[in-house]
Each structure stands twice: as structure tokens, then as C-alpha cells.
Amino acid sequence: xxxxxxxxxxxxxxxxxxxxxxxxxxxxxxxxxxxxxxxxxxxxxxxxxxxxxxxxxxxxxxxxxxxxxxxxxxxxxxxxxxxxxxxxxxxxxxxxxxxxxxxxxxxxxxxxxxxxxxxxxxxxxxxxxxxxxxxxxxxxxxxxxxxxxxxxxxxxxxxxxxxxxxxxxxxxxxxxxxxxxxxxxxxxxxxxxxxxxxxxxxxxxxxxxxxxxxxxxxxx
Amino acid sequence: xxxxxxxxxxxxxxxxxxxxxxxxxxxxxxxxxxxxxxxxxxxxxxxxxxxxxxxxxxxxxxxxxxxxxxxxxxxxxxxxxxxxxxxxxxxxxxxxxxxxxxxxxxxxxxxxxxxxxxxxxxxxxxxxxxxxxxxxxxxxxxxxxxxxxxxxxxxxxxxxxxxxxxxxxxxxxxxxxxxxxxxxxxxxxxxxxxxxxxxxxxxxxxxxxxxxxxxxxxxx
Numbered sequence: 001x002x003x004x005x006x007x008x009x010x011x012x013x014x015x016x017x018x019x020x021x022x023x024x025x026x027x028x029x030x031x032x033x034x035x036x037x038x039x040x041x042x043x044x045x046x047x048x049x050x051x052x053x054x055x056x057x058x059x060x061x062x063x064x065x066x067x068x069x070x071x072x073x074x075x076x077x078x079x080x081x082x083x084x085x086x087x088x089x090x091x092x093x094x095x096x097x098x099x100x101x102x103x104x105x106x107x108x109x110x111x112x113x114x115x116x117x118x119x120x121x122x123x124x125x126x127x128x129x130x131x132x133x134x135x136x137x138x139x140x141x142x143x144x145x146x147x148x149x150x151x152x153x154x155x156x157x158x159x160x161x162x163x164x165x166x167x168x169x170x171x172x173x174x175x176x177x178x179x180x181x182x183x184x185x186x187x188x189x190x191x192x193x194x195x196x197x198x199x200x201x202x203x204x205x206x207x208x209x210x211x212x213x214x215x216x217x218x219x220x
Numbered sequence: 221x222x223x224x225x226x227x228x229x230x231x232x233x234x235x236x237x238x239x240x241x242x243x244x245x246x247x248x249x250x251x252x253x254x255x256x257x258x259x260x261x262x263x264x265x266x267x268x269x270x271x272x273x274x275x276x277x278x279x280x281x282x283x284x285x286x287x288x289x290x291x292x293x294x295x296x297x298x299x300x301x302x303x304x305x306x307x308x309x310x311x312x313x314x315x316x317x318x319x320x321x322x323x324x325x326x327x328x329x330x331x332x333x334x335x336x337x338x339x340x341x342x343x344x345x346x347x348x349x350x351x352x353x354x355x356x357x358x359x360x361x362x363x364x365x366x367x368x369x370x371x372x373x374x375x376x377x378x379x380x381x382x383x384x385x386x387x388x389x390x391x392x393x394x395x396x397x398x399x400x401x402x403x404x405x406x407x408x409x410x411x412x413x414x415x416x417x418x419x420x421x422x423x424x425x426x427x428x429x430x431x432x433x434x435x436x437x438x439x440x
Contacts, residue, residue, distance in 0.1 A: 016428075023427040027406060031383075049408050086427050088434045094426075101328050105321035110426060117430055155433050158426070163251075179436055180429040186247060188269050196432035198425050205418050206314075206330060206378070207243040207306055208236075209400040210337055212416035213375050214308045216399055 014085070018059045024049060025059070026082045033075050041072035087116040095154045097169050098161035099124040099139045102184060106158055107135045120152045125165070142172070149176040156180045163187040234305070238279045244269060245279070246302045253295050261292035307336035315374045317389050318381035319344040319359050322404060326378055328355045340372045345385070362392070369396040376400045383407040 014022075028048050032040060042053040042060070049056075060066070060073065065081050067073035094110075096103045099122040107119055122139040124130065130141045140148050148154070157173045159166065159181055166187035173181060180196040183189055186204075191197050234242075248268050252260060262276040269276075280286070280293065285301050287293035314330075316323045319342040327339055342359040344350065350361045360368050368374070377393045379386065379401055386407035393401060400416040403409055406424075411417050 019428050019431050020421070020424050023424040024408070024421065027383075027423065028408075050410060086431050086434075088430075088437075092430050092433060101325035105325040106422070108321050109422065117426065155437075156426075156429055163247075180433040182426055182429050188244070188248075190270060194436060196429055196436065198429050200420060200422065200425055201240070201244065202326070202329065202420065203247065204240050204243040205420055206337065206376075206402055208239050209376055209402050209416055209418050210308075210312050211239050211306050213312060213400040214306075216414060216416065217308075217375075 014062055018062055019086070021049070021051075021055075021059050022063065022082045022085060025056075026079055026086070029075050029079050029082075033079065038075055039067075039071040039073065040075050040078075042067070044072070083116070091116040091118055092156055093118050093120045093152055093154045094156040094158060095119065095121040095123060095149065095152075096137070096158045096160060097123045097142070097145075097173065098159065098165070098185070099126075099129050099134055100160060100162075103158075103160035104134050106160060106184070107137050110158070111135060111137075117156070119158075120154060121148050123148075142169070145172050146176040149173075149178065154178065156182070159183045159185055159189075161185055234282055238282055239306070241269070241271075241275075241279050242283065242302045242305060245276075246299055246306070249295050249299050249302075253299065258295055259287075259291040259293065260295050260298075262287070264292070303336070311336040311338055312376055313338050313340045313372055313374045314376035314378060315339065315341040315343060315369065315372075316357070316378045316380060317343045317362070317365075317393065318379065318385070318405070319346075319349050319354055320380065320382075323378075323380035324354050326380060326404070327357050330378070331355060331357075337376070339378075340374060341368050343368075362389070365392050366396040369393075369398065374398065376402070379403045379405050379409075381405050 025045060042056040045056045046053040063081055063085050065078060094117055096107050096119060103122065107122060111119055119137055122134055122137050123142045123145055124139055125142045129139045132139050155178065157178045159169060161169045163186050166185035166189060170181060170189045170191060174191055174195055178195065181191065183197060183199045186201060189197060245265060263273040265276045266273040283301055283305050285298060314337055316327050316339060327342060331339055339357055342354055342357050343362045343365055344359055345362045349359045352359050375398065377398045379389060381389045383406050386405035386409060390401065390409045390411060394411055394415055398415065401411065403417060403419045406421060409417060
């Protein structure tokens with residue numbers, strides 16, 4: 001059995017969890033490749049991610065690829081195929097809205113981690129930050145949002161404003177034509193269906209850890 | 221019908237998603253209280269969180285509380301009851317492991333947001349950071365981990381080290397007796413069952429947003 005690529009399959013709607021795992025597989029496959037590993041079996045990928053080999057094979061079949069019995073998957077080929085699914089050819093531009101401590105650390109964190117996603121602008125309502133450069137990224141006034149989003153063709157916003165400003169900032173982003181928001185602010189947002197919203201609720205995650213630690217301790 | 225509190229129910233195992241929502245309800249209830257609102261209906265809570273009133277009532281019944289038909293829930297009472305579920309009486313101590321940009325911003329972000337969770341230490345392997353104070357938190361050498369965790373009774377770790385250091389750091393934390401880990405490092409971790417692990421995968425979240433933006437754009 002030879003490695004097979006059936007790219008026509010990739011147009012299918014992939015499950016949300018498969019998208020997440022593909023992103024995670026790729027990150028570890030890149031590390032494997034950097035270490036000179038050229039082939040990998042599903043059970044090896046499974047072990048890295050603490051899931052079953054069946055799950056791995058299912059996800060990879062969903063993107064129209066299968067490995068060989070003898071050698072497994074070609075690492076380079078698999079990375080490229082996942083890239084075809086997740087990335088756009090010319091890359092996407094993102095902006096960080098709220099250039100506080102968290103916003104600045106995320107600019108640094110995301111820069112360079114993904115070649116196909118460029119952080120091209122920051123926005124803040126603090127006049128002292130406007131026209132400053134943070135980790136190589138120009139900070140604009142929030143009042144320039146619509147103008148800069150259009151000029152820089154920004155389609156993704158990383159929202160790190162305080163809770164009280166989140167609703168207004170999200171409305172401005174939607175008005176400016178943003179297509180996707182990664183929301184770090186501790187405020188539930190309401191966006192129209194054509195805007196994809198992903199929320200990272202760090203306070204709740206920490207409270208969950210605390211709850212389970214408390215429960216484990218038998219204090220309940 | 222009067223408000224009822226049946227605290228014996230709270231010992232039950234609550235669903236994971238209910239824990240998350242209780243944390244989110246509380247955050248918004250605190251804002252309501254700050255604005256002087258003393259009673260709230262399930263449909264009002266539902267609207268804030270973009271879920272159904274039935275879901276809200278079910279979650280709140282699970283913690284043994286019910287409101288009155290006329291006035292809804294007593295905001296203060298509900299906040300206290302959620303606190304009984306999520307918090308320990310004397311609070312829990314947490315440490316940030318990896319005092320880079322992200323670690324430092326999280327120290328600032330989490331400090332003061334939750335009175336029942338105190339960040340009491342930072343750890344880093346960079347000698348230049350050791351014995352410095354970041355946002356009021358003392359940074360120790362990672363070699364002092366076991367000693368400081370015991371002395372400061374740290375039960376929760378917020379892990380923000382680079383991917384390459386994550387596995388070793390997690391092993392050290394488990395050895396030191398940590399009970400819960402909130403992992404921000406882009407590396408899947410393996411911990412024993414008595415340690416609760418919550419992972420926040422920011423890169424994957426951003427890649428998911430990019431995938432859906434691409435899909436929406438019809439580029440597929």
C-alpha cells in the first residue's frame with residue numbers, strides 16, 4: 001500500500017475537534033522534522049498527544065491522506081497537507097486590540113510562531129501608546145480601526161481589552177469588516193454569524209483548576 | 221414560592237461545563253451587584269451568556285438553589301453559593317512557572333481578579349530573573365521549586381515555559397506535590413490522575429479562527 005493523497009476530500013466540513021488536533025499534530029510534526037525524523041506512524045503521533053491511534057488515522061483520513069503500512073506517514077507531506085487545510089496561500093493578517101500587558105505579550109508570543117499569520121497592527125485607546133512600536137508592531141488609536149483594518153487587510157482580531165470595553169470593541173471590529181475574533185477578554189460577546197468567535201476564558205480555566213484541586217483535597 | 225437553599229446537594233459531582241458556567245455567572249453577577257442590582261431572573265443571566273434560561277436554571281438547581289417566581293435569584297446569595305462551590309475557605313496558592321512576557325502578564329492579569337486565589341511565587345531558570353519581583357511576586361530559581369512549593373503551600377501551577385521545557389517542568393511540579401496545572405505551553409503534557417490538568421492552547425485557538433475565516437472567505 002502506498003501513501004495516498006486525495007485532496008478533493010479536503011473541501012468537506014471537518015469537525016471542530018479535528019481542526020484543533022490537526023493544528024496540534026502539525027506543531028509536533030514540525031518538531032519531528034527539525035529532529036530529522038522523516039516518517040511517523042499513527043501510534044507515535046497518538047502517543048505524543050495522549051489519544052488513540054484510531055483517532056489519529058481518522059483525522060488524517062478526513063484530510064484525504066493515508067500512510068504506508070511499512071513506513072507510516074511522510075512527515076513533510078503531512079505537514080504540507082495540514083497546511084493546505086489550515087492556512088491560506090498568502091497568509092492572513094491579524095491585529096491585537098488592547099495593547100496592555102497581555103496584548104503585548106501575545107504580540108510577542110504569536111509573532112514567528114505561525115508564518116501564515118501576521119500580526120500587522122495593534123490598537124489601544126491610551127494616547128501614550130498610540131504610534132509606539134511594540135515587538136515590531138505599530139500601535140494605532142482605536143479611532144483609526146476601520147481605516148487601518150481596511151488598509152492592512154486585517155481579517156482577524158485578537159481581543160485583549162478589559163471587560164468593560166469588550167462589547168464596544170467587538171462592535172467596532174464587526175463594523176470594520178473583521179471575519180474572526182479570538183477573545184481573551186472576560187466578557188461574553190455577541191457577534192453576527194458570519195464572524196467566527198473563539199473565546200479563551202483564562203479566569204474560568206483557572207477557577208476550574210482550583211475547583212478540582214479543592215475537590216481532590218476532599219474539602220468538599 | 222420562596223428562595224430555597226439546599227446546600228447538601230452541592231457535594232454532588234457537577235458537570236465540567238456547569239463548573240465553567242458557574243465561574244462565568246459569578247463574574248457577571250459581581251458586576252450586577254456593583255451596579256446595585258439585587259435580584260436577577262434566569263432569563264437575564266441567560267441573555268448575558270447567550271444560552272437558554274433552562275440551562276441557567278438547571279445549573280443553579282445543581283448547586284441546590286432556586287429563586288422566587290416574582291423576584292428571581294438574590295444576586296448576593298447566588299454569588300456566595302457559587303463561591304461555596306468554587307472556592308476554598310482560606311483560598312489556594314498558585315505559582316507561575318516561566319516568568320517570560322506571558323508569565324509576567326498573567327501574574328498581573330490574575331492578581332486581584334480572584335480574591336480566593338493568590339499568586340505567591342514565580343519560577344524561572346534565567347539567573348537574571350531570580351530574586352527579582354514581578355508585579356509584586358517573587359521570582360525563584362526553578363531549582364528551588366520543591367522547597368518553595370512546600371513552604372508557601374502552593375497547590376496550583378500556571379505553566380508558561382517554552383514547549384521544550386514543558387515536560388520537565390511538569391514532572392518537577394508533580395514531584396513537588398502540585399495538585400493542578402493550568403498549561404499555557406504549546407506542548408501536550410502527561411500527568412498522573414491525581415493532578416488536574418487544564419490546557420489553554422492559544423496557537424491552536426488562533427489557527428482555528430484562521431481556518432474558519434478562510435472557509436468563510438470561500439477560498440476552500
